[in-house]
Amino acid sequence: MDITQTYPNPAGHPGSGILARLLAPFWKEQATATIANSSGNFRREAHIEERHDAVGSTAEAPALFSLHGIGKTFNGGVRALHGIDLDIREGEIFGIIGRSGAGKSTLIRTLNQLERPTEGRVHFEGRDLLALDAAGLRQVRRRIGMIFQHFNLLSSRTVAGNIALPLELAGAPGEDIKRRVDELLDLVGLTEQRDRHPNQISGGQKQRVGIARALATEPRVLLCDEATSALDPETTQSILGLLADINQRLGLTIVLITHQMQVIKAVAHRVAVLENGHLAELGAVADIFTAPKQPITRTLLQEVIGNEIPPGVRDRAARLLASGEGRIWRLGFRGESVDRPALTEAAERFGLKINLLHGYIDEIQGTPFGSLVVAASGTAEAIEAAETFIRSQEISLEEIRL
């Protein structure tokens, strides 16, 4: 089953909301401007057209970033990254997760060259970022927005002044700046706070200012370095909601790094798992959640789903196994297979006794998924046959040995 088919389209559609209407004129203007000074292969207008056609498939979306063999050794010998290969596609929310010190920040910072990799290549819109001179890099950076864990707002400027900053740097005319700042304040819901200084607003509001500021120059992508890690859970949800909304409505690509699986689960379409500077695992979030392959991924997942069988359950399972023939299965359901009575059917058809040990069901991006741990007892042949049957029902089955 191709799980991406059942996903809501991350690229989104232009939308008919007030936001889309507000942003429409600027969007168009920007497109022309981009073409006017574009040196070649990238045309924003063309890109917008593609987006309209691309509804429903992220798999075929072209890569916005391509990383090839990225390695980073800091002065002093710390090797933070080893041979990272990955593509970040247009319109997706790409998550990068890992423990503290795994190299997440270093990796995301190679995307706008705040950190220069010591090995490998980074391509953005088909251009080699490492080959650019300082002026070329500055030009490209205006198309890559970034937000930070500690917001990094200027205390000397008001909310509006902070949002205006990138436009001032780009040399936009005063009237355009004013209009654009008003739009952005509306977008992030801070119109009333426009004249306050950052020390007079809450953490969540500060991050909203950060987002508005990062979007000011109409970037193609938004990089988020632990953007919600300094926020309480409720504020985190509201910021994530805003990011998902921006992704949907504007088709903006978002790269976010986090150490929290909840963040990935809430908004990401695909996720890369980093461990000690290595890319441990990469895939669609639903795949990673339902069928994690690496131990590190399982560990990180425990934060949101108890993948580990509780000790009491384990004891019960051991007793069941000891009393006769049988196996412990971990079954992974996803999408429509959640609704199939496959287990009951298997039990009836092959004469098995099924004991439920542990389970949960949840939803990612509107796709239900779940996991069940069961003890199946019966003859070896019946069990074998049942396994084949269950697998044919688009349910992943893994035998657990105690």
Add this chain to the structure above:
Amino acid sequence: MSPELLRLFQTSLLETLWMVGVSGAIGTVVGLPLGVLLVITDHNGLLQNRPLNRVLGIVANAVRSTPFIILLVAVIPLTRLIVGTSIGTSAAIVPLAIAAIPFIARLVETALREVDRGLIEALQAMGATPWQIIRTVLIPEALPGIVAGLTITLVSLIGHSAMAGAVGGGGLGDLGIRYGYQRFLPEVMTLVVLVLIVLVQIVQSAGDRLARRISHR
């Protein structure tokens, strides 16, 4: 106190204000960019340049470690070259400004180093040039600290100007020495000291208030 003495007092006060004001202004105009240079040329700075940083640091330290009374005498040839004379209020401005420049540069440097590195990175991520970063982040963010530094400088210039006065520069220090000490008029000496105290008080509280007003931390 005689009207004549009172007039003399008035003149001296103005001379002091003039010396402090002009040397403070020159010190700021030269010291501020120097402080910025000290920060941006340092290791991992915006425009790293270790040799330049070294030289600037050594010169600043050398001037700062020279006692003002020695500096006053040592720069006499230079003063003659610039002002044409080594005596008088204008002549005193030269050593005062020379002393103020590295003093301000170091205080500005300290204030700039307090600026969060994250802010500089945020600007780099926006595609800002080093000059834009200096103009829109470094200086505005460090401004409360810079104002506090300039206040300290003005206060110490008031003290130094009295010293310069004693060797022929005019101003309140000169008045105090000539009338209060040499002609033994203790009430003049007392008044000079009182006026200096009030002056320092005014400068300090004005500086504090301004720094507080522009700070949004």
